[in-house]
Amino acid sequence: MPKSMTGYAKVQSVIDDYKITCEVKALNSKGLTMDVSLPYFLNAKELDIMAKVREYISRGKIAIKLSVKFIKPIQMSIDYSLVRTYYEMLSEIRENLGIPVPVELSHLLNFKDAFQFEFSAEEIERAWSNTVLVLEEALKKVVDERTIEGEKLTKDLLEMVSKMESTVEQIKGKADELPKSIAERIRTNAKEILPEDVELNKELFESAVALIADRADIREELVRLESHISRTKQLLNSREPVGDMLNFISQELLREFNTILSKSRLIDINNLALEGKYLVSQFKEQIMNIE
16 A cells, blocks of 8 residues: 655664664655755765665655764864864953953853864764664654555545545436437427527437537546546555655546536536545545655
């Protein structure tokens, strides 16, 4: 069954010397978009993260937040020149504004750009190899959640399709009456409107009536509706991403019901076609959640 586009997972794991947290949030989207937040020392891995996401997800707005904390102490470099500049700046502000509180170390620690952790290429690759494991686990959990939600959505969608199918069957039961009803109405109106002393060319008149009645024939629309409904049921039993195709088919379903409304002059058929349009609109709203 198709998957939902919404899902959430948070995985936290301690591997080797790292405490790694990965949070993945998936929302609806027309395509696949990603927003990745990760530690600065892994910035070069952003494209690798996006490639990994594509292995699991093909559609949706995906937000990924990665955190990597080091359990053991790591080497840090301090830009003393920059720290001194910040200290002098704060001291000058203190003197000019008459602030009684002296400049303290805690104030200087707020300037993060003066303190940089030093990572070797080997350390970065080691951190990355462990981070990928946590990322994959989070992505698998999101996919599982999207699958469960997709099953619920598919059940609702199949019920809507079943109602559409019933509506089409009811229209079919009345469709044969439509050309006959229109032809009879034309003949009745002609008798009421034309003076009694006017003679009609019956052969020409009946040919015109038959042509008008034929244009009101909705059997082709019903055949196409049945075909679209059959294809929709096939897609809803597929495990592939089908959201875009379902959206296209729903537009075609709506087109056929609109055509029936434009052709029909029978109130019963019109009411059923309106019911069909309503079901399609509900269907379209729900498939926005399908991958």
